[in-house]
Amino acid sequence: MGGCDLTLILRYRKAVTYGHHVLLAALEEHETATAYEVVFAETAAATVEAIRAAKAAKVLVLWSFYSPDAAALAEELAGIRAAAPGAVHVAGGVHATAEPVQTLDAGWDIAAVGEGESTLLSLVDSAGDPAGIQGLVYRDEHGTLQRTGKAHREPLGTYRAFPLTYKRINPIEITRGCVYACRFCQTPFMFSARFRHRSVDNVRWHVDRMRERGLRDVRFITPTALSYGSQDESPNLAAVEELLATCKEGLGPDGRVFFGSFPSEIRPEHVSREALQLVKKYCSNNNIIVGAQSGSDRVLDAAKRGHGVEEVKRAIRLGVEEGFRINVDMIFGMPGEDQEDVDASLTLARELAELGARIHAHTFMPLPGTPWRDAPPGDVDPETIRAVDRLSQQGALYGHWQRQREHAQRLAAAAEAYPRPGRSRTLLPIRPSPEQVESPANP
Known part of the structure; x- marks a missing residue:
């Protein structure tokens, strides 16, 4: 692996292959004076080996990850740095975009902010020098934080959806x-x-x-x-x-x-008999994914979902009538949820399960870059856990909602360490007590 100006090592993980493929698709059509090579590293050990073997003047290790994976990958990064110093580690994706300074403090050298195609092409053209490239956050040689703004947003179709050269189809x-x-x-x-x-x-x-x-x-x-x-x-x-x-x-x-169906979904208010018949006419999937998220209209309204519970019920009934197996996404532990909201979600889950739907359960995570970034982590009480477990044992529910509870705690702790001035938690209004509702002041 010699004779090049730049080595690009992809920390290639199953969860984020599509993001890497998009970058490679842009790169394979790009004409540049920089001689470069691309290496796929599917493990931390392979990343260390690739860094040590690289003969280029500059080595960039490209990472992409979601917010729940950030803490674990920061630990991995520390081990890679100790074993193979000298490379420049670049983080991209939704977490790096939302929390670039936190990403740098976690050990990465550069955070790519926004869509990565044009940013990577510019980095390749510069042989890895970040100076003046739009879409980056990094610290210069004096330790001064440099922000160059978000990357260019191009029309979708400017770049291919997957690369042909590397035979990575998605x-x-x-x-x-x-x-x-x-x-x-x-x-x-x-x-x-x-x-x-x-x-x-x-x-x-x-x-x-x-x-x-x-x-x-x-x-x-x-x-x-x-x-x-x-x-x-x-x-x-x-x-x-x-x-x-x-x-x-x-x-x-x-x-x-x-x-x-996976890896996409359908909004419940978009489900109609005509739409379902189009899917049946041209497609092979006998299942669809519908995003319900909650059985409480109050929670759905606060989350700005744009639909209510009745649209969810109607969508599932129509889907079942048209012969589809329906997978329904639901999130437990939403900010400001009270017991009445939880009960409404459990009631909806049971009702949909009786119709033949499967519930894909999630725990609310305060994700960086969202209006609910500073909300408390999703907290599911023991009785709700037992109720969800019963649905799971009946085969009516699945998902990694228990693991997401742990991720939510870590994300909340990280948000506390990097407070955002002026950010409100945007929680649900407190539900009035029965006494308040019946008061003459509240006719």
Whole structure:
């Protein structure tokens, strides 16, 4: 591995492969005077080995991670630095974007803020020198914090969805950003609260490349599947049908299209008989994911979800009637939840399970970069835990909600260490007592 100006080592983890693939897709089309090489390191030990073996003048180790993984990866980073000094470690993704200074203090040299494609291309052009490159936070040789702003936001389709050179194929990202600025979600606050869609022709190009390589299954990355082609809260079913029909045609009779299932979901108010029949007509999945999040209208309103409980119930009934197995996302321990809200969520979970749905349970985590970043961590009381466990034993519920309780505690502690001036917790209003409700002052 010699004769190059720059070695790029990807700390390649299963949970974040798509993020690395997008960067590589941009890089493979980019013309640069810098001679570089790319190394995939799937373990900490492989990362150490790659750093030691690199002969380039500059070695960049590229990391991408979600906020719940930040603490564990900081420990891994410390071990890698001790065993193989000399590399520059660059962190990207939603956590580095939301908490760049915290990321630097945890051991990384550079935090990439925002979308990474154009930033990486500039770093390669500069042979790894961060000076003057937009989209970075770092400390210069004097220890002074340098902030260069967020990276350029390009139209989705400017860069490929996956790289061909490195033979790393993944689901096609068809939408980036989200107009639904839910208070607990990082997506709209990293990518902006608007939709950018990949064109049907651009998606078809990717499908054709997949078919040429013998691949027959196509899946999509999108925060809300039935929003494809829309710029507001209304589904554009004509655009969805054009997308699905083109993909099905491109794959041929043996190809399979999966839509509204992992790694994407459908908002409950978007579920209609017409939409479900489109999925049945063109797609192979017999299951869909619906984001309910809570059984309390009060909680849904505070979270700025944009739908209520009745829309959830209607969506699941329609889905079951059309023959789909429904997976329903629900979050327990939302900020300001009281026992009445918890009971409402458990009641909804049981009702949906009786209809045949499976509940994908989560514990609320105060994620950096969201309006609820400074809210208390999700706290699920013992009785609720027992009720959720009973659903799990019946096969009606699944998920890593217990592990997320631990992540939530760590995120809350990190937020306390890096307070944000003027940030309120934006909790739910306190529910009035029965005495207050019945008081003559509250007719």
